[in-house]
Amino acid sequence: MVPLLVLCLLSPLLVASVDPPLKCQQGTEGSEVSDCASGLNACVVIKDESTMFGVKFTTTFYTCGKNDSCANAFTITIGDGKHLRSSSACCTEDGCNKNLDWGILPTTWTQNGYICPTGCYAQTEEKCKGGPVSCTDVASADTSVLKCVQGAEVSNASDCVSGLDACVLIRDQSTMLGTEFDTTTYSCGKSDSCVNAYNITIGKEKHLRSSSACCTEDGCNAKLNWTSLQAPWTENGLTCPKGCYAQTEKECTDGPVLCTDGQRNCITVEGSSGAKTFVLHGCGTSNMCGVENYALTIGGIPYNIKTITCVPAA
């Protein structure tokens, strides 16, 4: 009797393990209900609505899926008025997706302030090309992107890259390359690296001074004022072993250099402008040490500062 009892107790488990496959409607509207492949445990309906090609397409598709990958809704924007939205619903009874009904989420496609550099679609394996695209919808925790005047002249403010929280005005005056340059640059920056004024000496009569002002309201840098420094370049008795500038990745080695005014550090600055890079050694003010996200115009070319390192001048 004992073996039979064991068999009776086990039988529901045996039956469960060879469950018949789930049946779902599969294909387009009105298609047949048929067996799902093993491992798929949900009946799904997917509604896609697309205006990506100028014309509006609405598609409903029935399929088998997995209950854990049953996404509710997502949206994509590839350009002005060019969107795709998809929403899906699941259920787990045979044929249940035949009558599954849900509303496609209403959306106003309101621009949310974020920008992606490329928005495009191509039915080829080549990369597609498209201009910047303004993202829409789904208010994120921080929807406000600061807008600042950017470039060499006052113009309409445009969106800053996320993470930059200050509008900046930078004036660079340089005699480092023999000729005198005086440049004004508007940009986005970080408020914690907003230096007021700094200066560098790389040799006799070879100086650079930069002064900047920041503010944090949209477009505020159009009206920023700063004090143009007129301080004389008086030697202060300190020296740095190297004073040079090179527009290459190689080291430059001229020097030593006599520091002037408030310069108490021997400074190394590395920066780039597209493929161009530069390295600079000289005397610098201590407020330059560790500065990041700063633009510096040298010889009329705007560079991004990569690193600034300092050691005390002797």
Ligand SMILES: *[C@@H]1O[C@H](CO)[C@@H](O)[C@H](O)[C@H]1NC(C)=O
């Ligand atoms: C999905 O199905 C598995 C197995 O049937 C079940 O254990 C799990 O709880 C289900 N998950 C959801 C989110 O329904």
Ligand SMILES: *[C@@H]1O[C@H](CO)[C@@H](O)[C@H](O)[C@H]1NC(C)=O
């Ligand atoms: C700046 O914005 C105004 C108003 O939106 C527009 O009329 C003007 O053409 C814009 N100027 C530039 C330089 O883009």
Ligand SMILES: *[C@@H]1O[C@H](CO)[C@@H](O)[C@H](O)[C@H]1NC(C)=O
């Ligand atoms: C150099 O920068 C320092 C620190 O900001 C400033 O006090 C000084 O006046 C500047 N010197 C010159 C010559 O511009």
Ligand SMILES: *[C@@H]1O[C@H](CO)[C@@H](O)[C@H](O)[C@H]1NC(C)=O
């Ligand atoms: C900028 O300077 C001008 C002229 O010196 C002055 O009239 C204006 O009020 C200043 N603006 C700010 C924001 O300080």
